Amino acid sequence: MTTVPGFTALKLPGGFTLRLHRRSTVTVAALLTTASIIVAVTVATGAYEITRSDLLHTLMGGGSDMDQFIVLRQRLPRAVAAVLVGAALGLSGAVFQSISRNPLGSPDVVGFATGSASGGLIVILLAGTSSFASIATGTVTGGFATALFVYALSAGHGKGGERLILTGIAVGAMLSSVNDYLITRATLEDAETAKAWQFGSLNTITWPHVTPVLVVLAVLVPLTLALAGPMRVLEMGDDAASGLGVEVARVRILLLAAGVALAGVAVATSGPIGFLAMAAPQLARKVAHSPGIALLPSMAMGAVLLSAGDLLAQRLLSPFQIPVGLVTAALGGLYLLWVLTWRKG
Amino acid sequence: MPTTRSYGTLTTSQGAGRVLSPLAAVLGLGLIVILVMTSVAVGSRPIPMADVWDGLLHRDRSTESVIIWQLRMPRTVLALTVGACLGVAGAVMQALTRNPLAEPGILGVNAGAAFAVVVAIAGFGATSFTGYVWFACAGAALASTLVWAVNQRACGQLGHPTTAGNSQTRLLLAGVALSACLSACTGIITMFDEDAFDSYRFWVVGSLANRDQSILLAFLPFAGIGLLVALALGPSLNALALGDDQASSLGLKVAHIRVLCFAVLTLLCGAATAAAGPIAFVGLVVPHAVRLITGPDQRRVLALSLIAGPALVLAADIVGRVIARPGEVEAGIVTAFVGAPVLVHLVLRQSRRNS
Numbered sequence: 001m002t003t004v005p006g007f008t009a010l011k012l013p014g015g016f017t018l019r020l021h022r023r024s025t026v027t028v029a030a031l032l033t034t035a036s037i038i039v040a041v042t043v044a045t046g047a048y049e050i051t052r053s054d055l056l057h058t059l060m061g062g063g064s065d066m067d068q069f070i071v072l073r074q075r076l077p078r079a080v081a082a083v084l085v086g087a088a089l090g091l092s093g094a095v096f097q098s099i100s101r102n103p104l105g106s107p108d109v110v111g112f113a114t115g116s117a118s119g120g121l122i123v124i125l126l127a128g129t130s131s132f133a134s135i136a137t138g139t140v141t142g143g144f145a146t147a148l149f150v151y152a153l154s155a156g157h158g159k160g161g162e163r164l165i166l167t168g169i170a171v172g173a174m175l176s177s178v179n180d181y182l183i184t185r186a187t188l189e190d191a192e193t194a195k196a197w198q199f200g201s202l203n204t205i206t207w208p209h210v211t212p213v214l215v216v217l218a219v220l221v222p223l224t225l226a227l228a229g230p231m232r233v234l235e236m237g238d239d240a241a242s243g244l245g246v247e248v249a250r251v252r253i254l255l256l257a258a259g260v261a262l263a264g265v266a267v268a269t270s271g272p273i274g275f276l277a278m279a280a281p282q283l284a285r286k287v288a289h290s291p292g293i294a295l296l297p298s299m300a301m302g303a304v305l306l307s308a309g310d311l312l313a314q315r316l317l318s319p320f321q322i323p324v325g326l327v328t329a330a331l332g333g334l335y336l337l338w339v340l341t342w343r344k345g
Numbered sequence: 346m347p348t349t350r351s352y353g354t355l356t357t358s359q360g361a362g363r364v365l366s367p368l369a370a371v372l373g374l375g376l377i378v379i380l381v382m383t384s385v386a387v388g389s390r391p392i393p394m395a396d397v398w399d400g401l402l403h404r405d406r407s408t409e410s411v412i413i414w415q416l417r418m419p420r421t422v423l424a425l426t427v428g429a430c431l432g433v434a435g436a437v438m439q440a441l442t443r444n445p446l447a448e449p450g451i452l453g454v455n456a457g458a459a460f461a462v463v464v465a466i467a468g469f470g471a472t473s474f475t476g477y478v479w480f481a482c483a484g485a486a487l488a489s490t491l492v493w494a495v496n497q498r499a500c501g502q503l504g505h506p507t508t509a510g511n512s513q514t515r516l517l518l519a520g521v522a523l524s525a526c527l528s529a530c531t532g533i534i535t536m537f538d539e540d541a542f543d544s545y546r547f548w549v550v551g552s553l554a555n556r557d558q559s560i561l562l563a564f565l566p567f568a569g570i571g572l573l574v575a576l577a578l579g580p581s582l583n584a585l586a587l588g589d590d591q592a593s594s595l596g597l598k599v600a601h602i603r604v605l606c607f608a609v610l611t612l613l614c615g616a617a618t619a620a621a622g623p624i625a626f627v628g629l630v631v632p633h634a635v636r637l638i639t640g641p642d643q644r645r646v647l648a649l650s651l652i653a654g655p656a657l658v659l660a661a662d663i664v665g666r667v668i669a670r671p672g673e674v675e676a677g678i679v680t681a682f683v684g685a686p687v688l689v690h691l692v693l694r695q696s697r698r699n700s
Binding site: 326 | 446451491494495498515517518519521522523525526527528530532533536537674675677678681688689692695
């Protein structure tokens with residue numbers, strides 16, 4: 001067993017060896033701790049005051065009805081949803097950036113998120129339903145359709161990355177005018193609902209919203225992680241990858257499907273959350289000093305960013321609750337400008 | 346003009362442009378006259394073409410005349426002026442950034458103006474056009490300067506061939522980032538205020554409906570000054586197309602020209618956005634369509650954009666009024682449906698060239 005600098009080899013039963021990137025492992029642990037602290041702060045504090053002993057009591061299953069309602073049905077689902085949606089977006093962004101071999105190839109930049117939003121808006125405004133299942137169907141369909149469209153348009157020539165991004169921007173611009181159009185067609189009341197959803201918010205999250213994300217993550221995260229090896233090889237280029245025995249087309253389609261589904265379910269839960277999927281993998285990579293796009297640190301970073309963003313959105317102008325999507329879009333837009341202006345190369 | 350000769354291989358299209366441009370201008374003006382007549386005729390109370398002509402020539406107290414002069418003509422003239430502003434602004438911006446994908450809507454200049462308008466409405470209680478047009482101009486100025494600064498950094502070596510494709514992507518992305526950031530801030534402000542949201546959601550899609558005469562009268566001076574300066578900039582923009590070094594060796598004060606370009610963009614985009622809301626893609630489509638006829642000479646591009654822009658926006662407004670009766674589709678949405686496929690096409694062509 002050769003030793004690789006920066007990695008630790010763990011001997012597993014059955015003769016397997018697990019090689020861990022040390023700094024990534026530490027980063028994931030630190031990020032998860034941070035996320036738990038933020039969740040704890042979100043649950044413990046807020047406009048409704050509750051003492052620490054009451055809080056513990058409530059979490060163990062006791063406490064007054066009011067305490068139970070606020071803590072268990074209002075704050076806890078929201079905090080958990082922030083972590084899960086953030087993780088889904090972080091992972092989705094990592095997959096997209098790896099496939100497009102471009103740090104800017106994330107779902108929101110290339111217009112997939114706008115497509116999901118169009119799907120959701122069509123369901124809310126034209127079909128007139130706002131049940132979670134129908135919105136989720138709309139967003140996932142919209143995301144998939146946009147993804148297919150953008151990929152079909154930009155396929156076939158070399159330099160896939162640039163082309164994919166520019167095509168995505170153009171298609172996204174078209175879809176966002178479709179979204180604006182849909183909103184002007186609605187009544188003021190419907191438009192308010194749709195607009196609030198379109199901004200991306202966790203204000204009205206309850207447990208029934210959280211379960212689907214949990215289920216989807218439970219299925220897709222292992223699938224994506226299982227593809228992590230081939231994904232790495234794919235980053236070296238299609239020819240090299242197929243030379244090394246990776247089924248390029250199959251792996252890419254599976255990864256793309258997983259990435260779109262993750263982004264789609266996140267949009268269905270919270271509405272489109274801007275720029276998180278772009279920023280999380282890049283920040284994770286910076287912190288972890290990992291050699292490429294790393295999936296687990298990206299997930300953990302996404303969870304931290306969204307739960308921190310949501311806490312900020314709740315408390316910044318309290319009692320007025322800003323939709324977290326606006327907070328991340330404002331900060332993420334600045335981050336992207338900064339990256340474009342001062343990043344080398 | 347030494348600059349036209351230096352395009353070398355493009356001399357044939359230059360020659361063709363010299364013949365075709367005046368022809369296209371005449372045809373374009375004819376088209377505008379037809380569109381104006383149609384715009385006056387079409388509405389919830391249709392007016393026959395013969396009466397339109399009569400009503401335009403003689404202003405009296407009949408119902409037709411009132412409809413024509415009080416309602417439809419102001420709207421038509423507004424559409425024409427907004428179109429001229431946006432088309433010319435697009436041409437100036439593409440020349441200034443040397444980027445064929447540059448457009449005030451995509452690059453976030455209109456978003457800057459929109460953000461400033463919402464700040465003016467919500468924060469300073471501005472209610473009239475004259476109240477918030479200054480804010481819109483300031484917003485447009487800030488956004489265009491910011492985007493240009495990013496572009497300069499991204500370009501590094503000006504016009505360096507290996508970074509050309511890359512810098513185009515960066516400029517577009519910077520615009521997307523800036524737009525996202527600004528519209529998020531706009532969103533936060535409009536969420537506080539239901540009334541502001543209700544008027545904002547119609548303003549933001551770029552509508553020409555319900556803008557009264559006072560807006561038009563206040564808007565015209567801004568547009569007029571901006572357009573005149575833009576047309577005067579034509580020869581300098583030709584020289585600028587050769588690169589900064591060449592341009593200054595031809596005796597051009599490059600920095601002065603840049604500042605003037607920004608002033609023009611600020612006036613045109615700020616005033617047009619304040620008057621009609623952010624209308625995207627006009628500034629992209631118009632110069633590209635015009636260049637097919639004129640070739641690269643900026644003087645002709647600017648002059649023909651001045652004709653093609655109004656025609657496009659007025660046509661979009663008429664189409665929007667006709668296709669969704671009894672409702673309306675706002676002009677900004679129609680231009681987006683026309684312009685976004687053009688953007689997709691340009692992107693695909695561009696990347697094919699770069700690869």
